[in-house]
Amino acid sequence: MLQNNDGQNSTQNTAVYPQPGNAAEKSLRPAQAVAHTKGQRWERYAVGVLFSVIWSSAFIAGKVTVMEMGPFTTLFYRFVLTVLVLLPLCGKKLLGPKGKQAMLAGILLGLLNNVAYLGLNFSALQRLPPSWVVIVVSCAPFMTMTMAALRGQESFDKGKLLGFAIAFTGVVIMVGITGLHAGAALGLVMTVGATLAFSAGAVLFRGKYDDLPLLPVNFWMSVCAMLCFAPAAFMTEASPLQLTWHAQIALIWLVVVSLTGMALWLLLIRTQGPSMAASYNLLNPLSGLALSALILGTDIGVQDAAGAAAIVAGLYVALRPRQGKIKA
Structure with missing residues (x-):
């Protein structure tokens, strides 16, 4: 089972073995304990990397769909389909006291993580170069750690902090910073607000709602987003039936991202803490570049490789176990 990475709950992170009966067992048991904790650590890292890959894929799929339906109409139908898939999966979990708590948590987290984060960032892209949005969003680990503290x-x-700073430098190297144009100030305010909302959602979930079942919370988050984006969608005539086949596939994949990506995000917050969960967003430029190269044939240059190396090095520094803390 995944364990917390913040050095707390040491009783959960400590392997318990019976007293060895001979010298051979005495040397074997500690080795088994080390292997067990290393396995747990790599399991956590694998979940974070998988989250980044799935989350980054939404930018590629979203670009295809947004070109034909626009940003808010795309988000509306994305969450409509997500709700239709989650409803039968949740079933009776939506009822009872836990179901009511999940509804209240989902609505609040939906406003922060789905409506504010996605809506403000999509709006910011109309005023800012994408590189600036990526840079600001990559500040999420710093904002999240501050809020959690x-x-x-x-x-x-x-x-x-040192690891986050090294990885953030890698993000800047990889995506670059292009010149701003008139009206960019409002775009910066939007994307900063989006990142603050994203970080606040992570801290809020860990503090109040991390004992709730994930699927019902995700369901109500999606319902909240669907209702908030509905007015913008109803003002256009675009519909999924009018999309080209590749845009329809992209829209279906966005639903997969909403289902699995959000579940992994909430799981990371629950098991590793808000700031460590947010740190995996620093991998998004690297994951996005890898997917673009694989799917779209995008070239990978020296600048990309240098930025990727810095991101990996920074995350290694941030995620590695500290001396004096439980290594699990």
Whole structure:
């Protein structure tokens, strides 16, 4: 089972073995314990990387669909289809006291993570170059750690901060920073607001709602987004039936992202803490580049490779176990 990475709950992270009966067992048991904790650690990393790959794929699929339906209409139908898939999966989990708590949590988190984060970033892209949006969104780990520290969930960790800074530098190297044009200030305010909402959602979920079942929370998050984006969608005549076949496939994939990507995101917050979960967003430029090269045939240059190396090095520094803490 995945464990928390913030150094707490040491009783959960400690392997318990019976007393060995001979010298051979005495040397074997510690080795087994080390292998077990290393396996847990790599399991957590694998979940974070998988989240980044799935989350990044939404940018490629979204670009295809947005070209034909526009941003808010795309988001509306994305969440309509997500709700239709989640409804039978949730079933009776939507009822009872836990179901009511999941509804309240889902509506609030939906406003923060689906409506504010996606809506503001899509709007910011109309005023900012994409590179600037990527740069600001990559500040999420710093914002999340600050919020979590203010709420007493985490403490400032010099190793984490150094790792985040190195990885953030890699993001800047990889995507670059192009010149801003008139009206960009409002776009910057939008994307900063989007990232703050994203970070606030992570801290809020860990602090109040991380004991709730994930599927019902995701269901109500999607319902909230569907209702909020409905007015914009109804003002246009675009519909999924009018899309080209490749745009329809892209829209279906966006639903997959909403289902699996959000579930993995909530799972990362629950098991690794808000700031560590947010740190995997630093991998998004690298994951997006790899997917673009694989699917679209995008070339990978020296600048991309240098930025990717810095991102990986920074995340290694941020994620590696600290001396004096439980290594699990």
